[in-house]
Amino acid sequence: MSEKTLNPFEIAQQQVKVACDKLGTVPAVYEILKNPLRVVEVAIPVKMDDGSIRTFIGYRSQHNDAIGPFKGGLRFHQDVHMDEVKALSTWMTFKCGVVGIPYGGGKGGIAVNPKELSQRELERLARGYARAIAPVIGERKDIPAPDVNTNPQIMAWMVDEYEKATGRFEPGVFTGKPVSFYGSLGRTEATGYGVAIMARDAAKKLNIPIEGAKVAVQGFGNVGSFAALYMSKMGAKVVAVSDSSSCIINKSGFHVKSLIDFVNKTGQILGYDGAHESLERDAVLTMDVDILMPCALENQITSKNAHNINAKIISEGANGPTTPEADQILNNKGIVVVPDILANAGGVTVSYFEWVQNLMRYSWSFEEVQEKQEKIMVKAFEEIWQLKSEHGVDMRTAAYMMSIKRIAEAMKLRGWY
Numbered sequence: 001m002s003e004k005t006l007n008p009f010e011i012a013q014q015q016v017k018v019a020c021d022k023l024g025t026v027p028a029v030y031e032i033l034k035n036p037l038r039v040v041e042v043a044i045p046v047k048m049d050d051g052s053i054r055t056f057i058g059y060r061s062q063h064n065d066a067i068g069p070f071k072g073g074l075r076f077h078q079d080v081h082m083d084e085v086k087a088l089s090t091w092m093t094f095k096c097g098v099v100g101i102p103y104g105g106g107k108g109g110i111a112v113n114p115k116e117l118s119q120r121e122l123e124r125l126a127r128g129y130a131r132a133i134a135p136v137i138g139e140r141k142d143i144p145a146p147d148v149n150t151n152p153q154i155m156a157w158m159v160d161e162y163e164k165a166t167g168r169f170e171p172g173v174f175t176g177k178p179v180s181f182y183g184s185l186g187r188t189e190a191t192g193y194g195v196a197i198m199a200r201d202a203a204k205k206l207n208i209p210i211e212g213a214k215v216a217v218q219g220f221g222n223v224g225s226f227a228a229l230y231m232s233k234m235g236a237k238v239v240a241v242s243d244s245s246s247c248i249i250n251k252s253g254f255h256v257k258s259l260i261d262f263v264n265k266t267g268q269i270l271g272y273d274g275a276h277e278s279l280e281r282d283a284v285l286t287m288d289v290d291i292l293m294p295c296a297l298e299n300q301i302t303s304k305n306a307h308n309i310n311a312k313i314i315s316e317g318a319n320g321p322t323t324p325e326a327d328q329i330l331n332n333k334g335i336v337v338v339p340d341i342l343a344n345a346g347g348v349t350v351s352y353f354e355w356v357q358n359l360m361r362y363s364w365s366f367e368e369v370q371e372k373q374e375k376i377m378v379k380a381f382e383e384i385w386q387l388k389s390e391h392g393v394d395m396r397t398a399a400y401m402m403s404i405k406r407i408a409e410a411m412k413l414r415g416w417y
């Protein structure tokens with residue numbers, strides 16, 4: 001595959017193939033894992049505020065359910081396409097396998113720029129999508145959650161619509177819901193918290209003190225903002241952050257909480273008065289820092305810019321931010337990459353806790369949730385670090401190897417090969 005295409009699904013297939021070959025699995029394992037088991041495309045006609053009708057295209061990809069129900073987020077973005085959703089669902093299968101939670105992988109999305117919709121149009125679109133996919137999802141079948149440009153309110157609308165469509169009370173059919181509506185404490189923070197814990201543990205391995213470590217964060221949405229917040233709580237200095245329009249710098253370290261408050265009010269980082277300088281958006285990737293956290297979209301670190309990356313550690317908050325060609329360059333430079341399927345697994349881990357609480361009609365404290373999340377992620381990190389050393393591979397390949405082994409065993413026991 002040429003890097004020119006940067007097709008995320010081809011990249012996901014390549015990552016799985018490399019790890020299957022390294023493990024020496026029988027050909028049937030890759031043969032099953034190379035494609036999602038089911039991909040659904042839906043057309044969603046929405047009545048716009050001016051009375052016109054616009055039809056949006058949505059997808060749900062269900063990659064593998066050998067270990068448990070399909071699980072994974074929903075993305076609302078103008079660039080969503082079928083291969084992107086297929087890639088994201090593939091990564092979900094291996095992410096759940098890495099942290100050992102009882103799910104397979106799924107992912108969905110709608111090709112829409114939600115910034116162009118009113119709140120009422122957004123609600124009608126979300127409800128239309130939930131109705132359209134209601135036949136293929138369910139608390140024990142496929143459980144969606146938030147991803148780019150979706151949030152707890154959207155999950156609540158979707159639960160409501162799904163329950164109307166099916167006539168069943170089933171709050172566990174979506175996770176990432178508002179805390180006051182069957183959500184879990186700690187879910188909003190979970191992905192960014194995990195990205196920070198993984199950066200901390202990688203820094204420990206490399207003897208880099210976290211106190212005073214310089215950090216750059218690409219993307220300042222749910223994942224990026226909490227990753228930055230927890231890094232600063234650990235004593236690191238967040239010196240650069242970006243969003244879809246710019247990159248801002250503070251060489252002595254941002255006051256992250258006040259930056260988050262500013263973004264919540266204005267919707268962007270530009271204009272924040274605690275910044276010393278603003279640069280073009282992608283400058284964030286090549287800053288002179290100890291830790292880089294790509295927390296935006298796929299294909300951000302490629303063969304074009306990997307040579308210029310100066311960080312010692314990359315903790316991937318986004319899914320698929322690094323291409324295989326870039327991975328090789330980073331490895332040759334000695335940069336430790338904590339791969340997406342481990343670094344950002346905190347979100348789905350706490351979604352699992354939310355689902356368990358929903359099924360049991362129970363609610364855990366914030367501290368209990370974070371403690372359980374940290375325990376699971378630290379254990380997975382240590383296992384992968386050990387595998388990496390034993391097999392002389394990078395962390396990404398080690399993570400896939402660990403996960404594929406678990407999924408292959410479940411598929412074997414089910415008699416799929």
Ligand SMILES: NC(=O)C1=CN([C@@H]2O[C@H](COP(=O)(O)OP(=O)(O)OC[C@H]3O[C@@H](n4cnc5c(N)ncnc54)[C@H](OP(=O)(O)O)[C@@H]3O)[C@@H](O)[C@H]2O)C=CC1
Nearest residue numbers: 147148149191219220221222223243244296318319344347
């Ligand atoms: N939410 C979750 O729990 C999980 C999310 N992820 C992954 O993390 C990533 C971010 O998701 P999430 O934080 O939820 O999404 P959000 O929608 O909350 O935030 C996305 C952020 O990325 C910014 N952004 C978009 N394009 C670019 C770009 N080209 N360069 C720099 N910044 C950009 C957005 O800027 P702007 O506001 O200007 O549009 C925004 O700050 C995605 O890859 C997602 O799949 C992974 C695991 C779980």
Ligand SMILES: O=C(O)CCC(=O)C(=O)O
Nearest residue numbers: 072073145147347348351
């Ligand atoms: O919380 C979840 O179920 C999934 C989150 C997600 O979409 C992801 O990890 O990429």
